[in-house]
Amino acid sequence: xxxxxxxxxxxxxxxxxxxxxxxxxxxxxxxxxxxxxxxxxxxxxxxxxxxxxxxxxxxxxxxxxxxxxxxxxxxxxxxxxxxxxxxxxxxxxxxxxxxxxxxxxxxxxxxxxxxxxxxxxxxxxxxxxxxxxxxxxxxxxxxxxxxxxxxxxxxxxxxxxxxxxxxxxxxxxxxxxxxxxxxxxxxxxxxxxxxxxxxxxxxxx
Amino acid sequence: xxxxxxxxxxxxxxxxxxxxxxxxxxxxxxxxxxxxxxxxxxxxxxxxxxxxxxxxxxxxxxxxxxxxxxxxxxxxxxxxxxxxxxxxxxxxxxxxxxxxxxxxxxxxxxxxxxxxxxxxxxxxxxxxxxxxxxxxxxxxxxxxxxxxxxxxxxxxxxxxxxxxxxxxxxxxxxxxxxxxxxxxxxxxxxxxxxxxxxxxxxxxx
Numbered sequence: 174x175x176x177x178x179x180x181x182x183x184x185x186x187x188x189x190x191x192x193x194x195x196x197x198x199x200x201x202x203x204x205x206x207x208x209x210x211x212x213x214x215x216x217x218x219x220x221x222x223x224x225x226x227x228x229x230x231x232x233x234x235x236x237x238x239x240x241x242x243x244x245x246x247x248x249x250x251x252x253x254x255x256x257x258x259x260x261x262x263x264x265x266x267x268x269x270x271x272x273x274x275x276x277x278x279x280x281x282x283x284x285x286x287x288x289x290x291x292x293x294x295x296x297x298x299x300x301x302x303x304x305x306x307x308x309x310x311x312x313x314x315x316x317x318x319x320x321x322x323x324x325x326x327x328x329x330x331x332x333x334x335x336x337x338x339x340x341x342x343x344x345x346x347x348x349x350x351x352x353x354x355x356x357x358x359x360x361x362x363x364x365x366x367x368x369x370x371x372x373x374x375x376x377x378x
Numbered sequence: 379x380x381x382x383x384x385x386x387x388x389x390x391x392x393x394x395x396x397x398x399x400x401x402x403x404x405x406x407x408x409x410x411x412x413x414x415x416x417x418x419x420x421x422x423x424x425x426x427x428x429x430x431x432x433x434x435x436x437x438x439x440x441x442x443x444x445x446x447x448x449x450x451x452x453x454x455x456x457x458x459x460x461x462x463x464x465x466x467x468x469x470x471x472x473x474x475x476x477x478x479x480x481x482x483x484x485x486x487x488x489x490x491x492x493x494x495x496x497x498x499x500x501x502x503x504x505x506x507x508x509x510x511x512x513x514x515x516x517x518x519x520x521x522x523x524x525x526x527x528x529x530x531x532x533x534x535x536x537x538x539x540x541x542x543x544x545x546x547x548x549x550x551x552x553x554x555x556x557x558x559x560x561x562x563x564x565x566x567x568x569x570x571x572x573x574x575x576x577x578x579x580x581x582x583x
Contacts, residue, residue: 225439227432234430235553239564246563250583348440358451359444364569378455 180209181369182354184342185288186217187269189350190244190259191363193296194251196289196351198366206373212285213347214273216266219339220348231259247363256299264295264303267335268326272308274334275325276315283315290314385414386574387559389552390493391422392474395449395464396568398501399456400556401494403571411578417490418552419478421471424544425553436464452568461504469500469508472540473531477513479539480530481520488520495519 181203185192203210221227231237244259269291277284290311294300302308309323325331342352346359353360353369356377360369372378386408390397408415426432436442449464474496482489495516499505507513514528530536547557551564558565558574561582565574577583 220440225441227438233432235425235548235551236430238551239553239566242564243566246583343440346440346443348444359447361444361448362569364567364573367572368569378451 178207179356180211182211182213184213184215184347184350184352185292186215186266186350187288187291187295187302188263188266189217190296192350193292194247194253194351195353195363195366196292197251197253199351199353200285202366202370202373205370208373210285212273212288213338213342214270214288214335215342215347215350215352216270216335216339217350218266220343224343225348229263253297255296257296261299264301266302268305268308269295269302271326271331271335272305272311272322274338275322275328275331276317278330278334279321279325280315280317283317286315287311383412384561385416387416387418389418389420389547389555389557390497391420391471391555392493392496392500392507393468393471394422394555395501397555398497399452399458400558400568400571401497402456402458404556404558405490407571407575407578410575413578415490417478417493418543418547419475419493419540420547420552420555420557421475421540421544422555423471425548429548430553434468458502460501462501466504469506471507473510473513474500474507476531476536476540477510477516477527479543480527480533480536481522483535483539484526484530485520485522488522491520492516 181199183195183199185196187193199210217229222229227233230240241259247253248255272291273284273288276287291302291308294311295302300307302311305323305326308326309319312319312322345354349361351361351363353365355369355372358372358377386404388400388404390401392398404415422434427434432438435445446464452458453460477496478489478493481492496507496513499516500507505512507516510528510531513531514524517524517527550559554566556566556568558570560574560577563577563582
């Protein structure tokens with residue numbers, strides 16, 4: 174069935190812990206099956222809160238407690254140590270997301286490295302990335318000048334690129350983080366990585 | 379860590395397709411690890427709609443479409459053929475749930491067989507179980523007289539038992555279907571069965 178070698182599309186929000194977890198594994202998973210990964214920054218605030226009319230996970234009765242338990246269990250299993258707690262105040266993710274689209278436009282091919290650096294800074298190191306200057310501090314990690322990135326994050330072009338990307342993600346049915354398309358099939362959640370692995374191994378079903 | 383042989387608690391709503399899917403696999407999974415399964419009928423209308431304030435899955439923008447795709451994919455993989463479609467009108471699940479607690483009280487040990495018969499009738503055969511008489515028609519499958527079960531489903535005791543069971547499930551943090559507790563750890567979703575398998579094999583983590 175799936176005889177193509179289409180890249181895997183990986184959608185994430187930088188403020189999503191599950192998106193971060195998936196970001197640590199998707200490249201190796203894809204590579205095992207000879208696939209590339211196309212990274213896409215999206216905004217849960219637009220998909221979950223505005224479009225679906227839902228509350229943030231941790232503010233949802235019952236589910237909030239579950240997510241804390243589930244995340245702790247995931248971190249034990251994968252031996253992750255994060256400076257940031259899920260219950261810490263959540264950043265405004267738009268500067269980091271605009272940074273992503275600025276990198277993609279001006280340093281194409283570097284956007285995955287940028288996303289990994291941003292995820293690492295926010296979740297493992299616990300740094301705040303809510304302000305453009307904090308995001309621009311990631312620039313050296315991908316060999317870019319900080320002043321250029323700062324100007325880029327503030328640019329109308331980056332704002333338009335993010336807006337277009339979020340609209341495109343919604344049009345494609347993306348709502349959560351992480352969210353994947355593999356051979357046209359949508360997969361939602363970091364707990365679907367094993368299923369994606371099976372899908373790629375089997376050539377779909 | 380998990381050196382006990384505690385039964386696995388399995389919570390489900392009869393109107394939940396994912397709950398049905400899990401019901402087909404949980405006993406064999408548990409048995410491979412020497413565990414029993416305690417079945418618990420719950421009501422998504424109370425947990426998801428009243429307590430969490432959410433809409434039914436299929437009525438949630440974006441997620442509704444995803445669930446249809448995801449379910450179709452699951453059914454292809456597990457070679458399931460159902461007479462009922464997810465988009466068919468949803469039954470009132472309370473009669474079937476009261477039937478479960480009546481069986482548990484009066485024919486203890488038979489409630490899993492009853493639940494399997496009810497799931498099979500509703501999902502695979504596409505029969506409606508919204509009315510007590512339709513539920514009572516399942517009685518012969520577990521060797522019980524239909525008239526007795528019908529009276530039981532209508533009894534105050536069954537109503538009280540269901541009410542108490544739903545309250546207990548909420549107090550324990552159960553919100554979705556399927557939902558499991560394994561060694562005190564909560565697992566939500568049919569896509570977590572593989573993780574539960576790993577947990578039991580590893581003795582937890």
